[in-house]
Amino acid sequence: MMEAISPTYFVFLSLFIFCAGIAIIIIKRSAIFVLIGIELMLNAANLNLVYFSQYDPGMNGLMTSVFVVVLAAAEVAIALAILLNIFKHYKITDPDELTSLKN
Amino acid sequence: MTLIKTIWPLIFILPLFSGIIGGLNSKQSLKLSNFGIGAGLLFSIILVWLLDEPLILEWKWLEGVSFGFSIDRLNAMLVLLVYLITLLVQVFSITYMEHDPDQGRYTAKLGFFAFSMVGLLMSNQLVTLFLFWELVGMSSYLLIGFWYQEAARSKAARQAFMINRVADAFLLLGVIQVFNNGYATSFTEILSSGNQWDGFTGLCFIIGAFGKSAQFPFYGWLTKAMAGPTPVSALIHAATMVTAGVYLLVRISPVLIEWNLQVIAIGGAVTAFMAAVAALTQFDIKKVLAYSTISQLGYMILGIGVGAYQASVFHLWTHAFFKAGLFLAAGSVIHYMHELDSSKDAQDMRNMGGLQKILPVTFYAFLICGLALSGLPFLSGFLSKEGILTGSWLWGQSTGNYLVPVLAFCTAGLTAFYIGRQILLVFFGSSSFTQKIIEPMLTIRVPLIFLAVSSLWFWNSLNPINPLGWFWNSYLFADLGATSAQHSILGVLIGSIGLSLAGLGVAYWLYRPEAELTQNFKNSKEPAQLVGKISFHGWYIEKFYDQIVLLFSKIVAGAGWFDKKVIDRFVDGMGVTGVVMAKVIGWFDQNIVDGLVNFMASISQLIGRFVTSFQSPKIQIQIGWLLLTLLVLLLWFQFLT
Numbered sequence: 001m002m003e004a005i006s007p008t009y010f011v012f013l014s015l016f017i018f019c020a021g022i023a024i025i026i027i028k029r030s031a032i033f034v035l036i037g038i039e040l041m042l043n044a045a046n047l048n049l050v051y052f053s054q055y056d057p058g059m060n061g062l063m064t065s066v067f068v069v070v071l072a073a074a075e076v077a078i079a080l081a082i083l084l085n086i087f088k089h090y091k092i093t094d095p096d097e098l099t100s101l102k103n
Numbered sequence: 104m105t106l107i108k109t110i111w112p113l114i115f116i117l118p119l120f121s122g123i124i125g126g127l128n129s130k131q132s133l134k135l136s137n138f139g140i141g142a143g144l145l146f147s148i149i150l151v152w153l154l155d156e157p158l159i160l161e162w163k164w165l166e167g168v169s170f171g172f173s174i175d176r177l178n179a180m181l182v183l184l185v186y187l188i189t190l191l192v193q194v195f196s197i198t199y200m201e202h203d204p205d206q207g208r209y210t211a212k213l214g215f216f217a218f219s220m221v222g223l224l225m226s227n228q229l230v231t232l233f234l235f236w237e238l239v240g241m242s243s244y245l246l247i248g249f250w251y252q253e254a255a256r257s258k259a260a261r262q263a264f265m266i267n268r269v270a271d272a273f274l275l276l277g278v279i280q281v282f283n284n285g286y287a288t289s290f291t292e293i294l295s296s297g298n299q300w301d302g303f304t305g306l307c308f309i310i311g312a313f314g315k316s317a318q319f320p321f322y323g324w325l326t327k328a329m330a331g332p333t334p335v336s337a338l339i340h341a342a343t344m345v346t347a348g349v350y351l352l353v354r355i356s357p358v359l360i361e362w363n364l365q366v367i368a369i370g371g372a373v374t375a376f377m378a379a380v381a382a383l384t385q386f387d388i389k390k391v392l393a394y395s396t397i398s399q400l401g402y403m404i405l406g407i408g409v410g411a412y413q414a415s416v417f418h419l420w421t422h423a424f425f426k427a428g429l430f431l432a433a434g435s436v437i438h439y440m441h442e443l444d445s446s447k448d449a450q451d452m453r454n455m456g457g458l459q460k461i462l463p464v465t466f467y468a469f470l471i472c473g474l475a476l477s478g479l480p481f482l483s484g485f486l487s488k489e490g491i492l493t494g495s496w497l498w499g500q501s502t503g504n505y506l507v508p509v510l511a512f513c514t515a516g517l518t519a520f521y522i523g524r525q526i527l528l529v530f531f532g533s534s535s536f537t538q539k540i541i542e543p544m545l546t547i548r549v550p551l552i553f554l555a556v557s558s559l560w561f562w563n564s565l566n567p568i569n570p571l572g573w574f575w576n577s578y579l580f581a582d583l584g585a586t587s588a589q590h591s592i593l594g595v596l597i598g599s600i601g602l603s604l605a606g607l608g609v610a611y612w613l614y615r616p617e618a619e620l621t622q623n624f625k626n627s628k629e630p631a632q633l634v635g636k637i638s639f640h641g642w643y644i645e646k647f648y649d650q651i652v653l654l655f656s657k658i659v660a661g662a663g664w665f666d667k668k669v670i671d672r673f674v675d676g677m678g679v680t681g682v683v684m685a686k687v688i689g690w691f692d693q694n695i696v697d698g699l700v701n702f703m704a705s706i707s708q709l710i711g712r713f714v715t716s717f718q719s720p721k722i723q724i725q726i727g728w729l730l731l732t733l734l735v736l737l738l739w740f741q742f743l744t
Contacts, residue, residue, distance in 0.1 A: 022730060026723045096721050 010051040018044035030093045031083050035076060042072045107153055110146045111160075111174060114182060115221055117143040118189070122214015128207020136210050137193050140217070144186040151179045159227060159291060167282075171289055173227035176579050177416070181224045181350065184420065185343050188427050189217045191550035192338040195431050198546045199334055199438050209249060209332070216242035220343050224350065227289045229278045232351070236274065236315070239347060240267045243339050247331040259330035266324040266648070270314015277307030290354050298358065305363035308355055309370070316348025318404055319374040322397045323644040329389040333434030336389060341396050341430050342423035349403040349419055353412045368408025368498065372510040375401030379517035381641040383524070384630055387450050388433050391525050394641065395476060396426055398514055402491050405511060411494025413580055417573050418487035421475070421563060425484055428472035428554030435465040435547050436529060452525070453625050457534025466530045468551035473526050475558040477519035478603040481567045483558045485599070488515065490570035493595050515599055519606025524614045528624060532616040568596060 021040030024033050046065040053061025087093055121139025124132050157175035164170040193213060200206045219238035226232035244267075248260030281288055281304060287296045300308075312318075317325035328340045339345070352367060359367075375398045382394035399422050406415035439462055440449035447454045459466045475484035492511055499508040556562075564572035614621050630639050637643065717728060 026727045026730075096723075 007051065010047065014044040014047040014051075016044075017041075017047065029096070031086075031095050032093060034095065035079050035083070039072055039076065042068055107150060107158060107174070110149060111158070111172075111225075114143055114146045114150060114186075115172075115225065116218070117146070118214045118217035118221060120214075122211045122218065125210025125214055126207045128205075128210075133197070133206060133210055136214065137190070137197075140186065140190045140193055140214075143217075144183070144190050147179070147183040147186045150174070151176075151183050154179050157291065161227070161289075164230075168230055169228050169289070170231055171228035172222075172225040172231065173289070173291055174225060175291075177353070178224040178350075180420075180575060180579060181346075182221050184423055185217060185220050185224065188338055188342045188423060189213065191427065191553060192334045192431070194546050195337075195434065195550045196332070196334045199434055200332065205249075209246075212242060212245045212249065213335070213338070216246060216339060216344070220347075223347055227291060229281055229288050229290075233275060233278050236311075236347065237271065239344050240264065240271060240315070243267075243328065243344055246335045246339060247328045249331055249335070256330040259327040262648075263324040263327040266321055266327075267314055270311050270321050273307045273314070274311025277304050277311060280304040280307060286358075293355065293358055299360050300355075300358045300363075302360055302363055305355070305359045306366065308351065309359075309363060309366055312348035312351045313370060313404070314348070315351075316345050316400045316404060317374075317397050318348070318370055318401060319377060320644065320647065322374060322378060323641065323648055325397055326390055326393045326641060329387070329393050333389065333430060333437055336393070337427045337430030337434065340393065341426040345396065345400055346403070346419045346423070349400065349407065349415060352404065352407045353416060356407050356410075356412055364408050364410070365504075366408070368405055368495070368507050371401045371404030371406070371408055372495070372507040372514075373401075374398070375405060375514040376510040376517075377642050379514045379521065380638050382521040383517065384635055384638040386452050386627075388436065388452050388455070388525070388529065389430075389450055391452075391521060392426070392429055392433060395429075395518065395522065398518060399426065399476070402488060402511065402514070405507060406491040406494055409491075409494045409498035409507065411491055411498075413573075413576060414487060414490025414494055414570060416579065417490055417563075417570070417575070418484075420575070421483035421487045421558070424554055425472040425475040425482075425558040428468055428551065428558060429476065431547075431550055431554065432465045432469035432472065435462060435551065436469075438547075439465075452528050453627065455529045456532040456625070457530070459530040460534060462530075464548050464551055468555040469530065470526060471555040472558050473522045477522050477607060478515055478599060479607075480600060481560050483560055483563050485603075486560060486564055486567070486570045486573070489568070489596065489599055492599050493570065493592055496592060496595050512598060512602060516602040516606045519603040520610045523607040523610025527610060527614040527616070528621065532621055 018041050021037040021044060024037030024040065028034060028037070046068050049061040049065040049068070053059050053065075083093065086098060090098065092098060117139050121136040121143075124139065125136030126132075154174065154176055157173055159171065159173045161169045161171035193210070196206075196209065196213075200209055203209065216239070219235050219242050223232060223235035223239050226235055244260050244264040247263055248257045251257040251260070281300070284301065284304065286298060286300060286304070287293045314321045325340055325345065329336055331340075356364070356367075378394045378397035378401060382391050382398065385391045385394065399418070403415040403418050403422070406412060406418065436455065436458060437449045439458070440447070440454065444454075471482070475482035478485045478488045492508070492515065495508040495511045499505045560567040563574060564570075566572045612618070614624075630636055640646070719725060
């Protein structure tokens with residue numbers, strides 16, 4: 001049986017990742033980075049879910065994290081497609097400069 | 104009674120209609136107009152004949168004010184008198200005014216006057232009386248100013264009217280007083296209630312009556328009124344309108360208090376004497392008669408004051424006939440003088456003399472009427488004047504105030520003198536006229552003869568020296584129930600006759616055809632000595648009016664000065680103060696009030712800017728804020744609740 005790692009580390013790790021995601025979202029201009037930040041935040045939440053599901057015999061947390069991963073993948077696929085199209089159309093990646101959806 | 108109810112509106116309205124018809128100014132319409140007055144005369148005779156109980160007609164006009172007429176025996180008789188004289192004057196005027204293109208207007212104005220006068224006499228309510236009182240004054244003004252193209256005549260009309268206005272204002276004040284004090288407002292109720300009026304109300308009515316009846320100090324207007332056509336003077340300014348004041352005083356005398364009656368008695372006596380003195384030296388034939396009228400009206404007023412109002416009404420009646428006769432005869436003289444020589448003043452007695460031969464009918468009419476005025480027995484004037492003199496003597500005996508009877512007796516002598524002088528100067532003496540035009544006109548002769556015959560005694564009383572034997576006495580005053588305890592006094596009788604004879608005698612001595620005064624009369628000037636001057640200028644009453652007018656214009660000028668120098672200054676000062684205040688307030692408004700508002704606005708602007716500064720189009724900054732807010736909320740719930 002593996003020595004149980006203290007939950008504090010997990011919580012701090014996930015907090016760090018979450019804050020990093022937020023920082024990226026706030027600081028970075030490129031929409032790609034914003035997506036990356038979102039992914040980081042989602043995964044920070046996943047980390048919590050996975051860790052704490054060890055105390056849950058039903059493993060609902062694990063299941064939820066699987067859903068979150070699927071959701072993130074789908075989201076990224078759609079968001080990247082949109083961003084690619086926007087870039088093709090407007091030659092920009094900064095969401096602030098995107099002021100209209102119609103040309 | 105039903106007949107009376109049918110004819111009284113006709114009597115009331117006929118003069119107005121005949122005036123309107125006469126105003127059309129054609130031969131037929133003028134004749135029709137005379138016919139209308141004649142019909143009215145007939146109706147008023149029927150009225151006098153049939154009238155028994157007083158007839159009262161009243162319509163409510165306003166709350167508490169009625170429009171009312173009443174017909175009793177006194178005013179029925181006076182209406183008859185008005186119609187009679189109006190008819191005679193209209194007939195006389197047909198010839199007198201024949202050369203005037205405005206005869207229609209003249210007839211219309213006469214009709215209007217007769218209507219107003221009848222209305223005045225029939226009025227029962229004081230308000231109605233005042234209304235017709237004013238209409239009478241108005242129509243008098245219109246007739247005085249009939250020849251309005253001449254500036255002097257229209258000015259005289261205005262003056263006469265204005266003097267009347269002053270007195271009328273007092274009458275109005277009196278009527279208002281009656282309403283204010285809650286006295287009865289109609290003559291019939293005044294008589295039946297028997298309440299005495301307070302002295303001030305009575306005085307207002309007395310002043311009003313003095314104005315209309317040309318008593319001191321208002322008598323100046325009557326001489327002005329002589330500017331009108333002479334028949335008008337006969338009708339309005341001798342027989343009818345001027346007696347309105349006498350009529351009013353007769354009506355209200357039962358409710359007047361003692362000192363009011365004394366004012367009436369003394370006012371009448373003083374006026375009678377003053378006017379008789381003024382008549383002594385006049386050159387204008389009409390002015391002598393005007394002053395004589397004032398003097399005789401003074402007698403009537405005096406008679407009311409001393410309680411002999413029956414004698415006053417009697418004198419009013421007889422005076423109307425002989426004075427209208429005198430005026431119409433004077434009119435005939437003037438008409439004749441004008442026809443003969445229009446270059447000279449046709450009214451100036453200095454141009455006359457010896458007219459007896461040329462105008463015999465006029466002469467006899469003037470003689471009879473003049474002797475009636477002077478108060479010789481066997482003539483009507485003697486009877487009525489005798490009544491007044493007796494009344495004044497009795498009053499003097501009971502009150503110890505002999506001023507009134509003494510003035511009355513003096514006036515009797517003076518009256519005989521001035522009328523004797525006038526008869527002698529106009530009709531006797533040498534004549535410079537040789538023509539033989541002797542009043543060919545029937546229209547002039549008939550009224551003159553009628554009036555002269557009416558001035559004889561037997562129309563009034565069978566006994567030529569008994570003033571109480573008037574036929575109308577029992578008819579008029581039976582229902583008043585106040586037959587005064589008068590009786591003839593032999594002394595008064597002898598004194599009166601003696602004074603009349605003495606006056607006539609002195610007049611004959613001074614102005615007989617061969618006397619020195621008569622010889623020089625044609626070239627005489629205004630008298631030079633003081634008494635003569637006072638007499639000639641009618642006691643300088645016009646100067647007195649001028650002074651009053653001057654005084655008022657000075658007051659007005661003073662008020663104007665005060666207005667300009669004080670009130671205007673004050674108003675200007677107020678204006679300047681207002682502007683200064685407005686500027687101060689404006690500054691305060693702009694800087695303090697607006698400043699506060701602006702300050703608040705800029706604060707909110709600042710806040711707004713501050714708040715706006717948080718917001719940004721940048722998505723990331725918004726998200727940052729969002730997270731910060733979330734964090735703050737979390738911390739809040741975690742640690743502070």
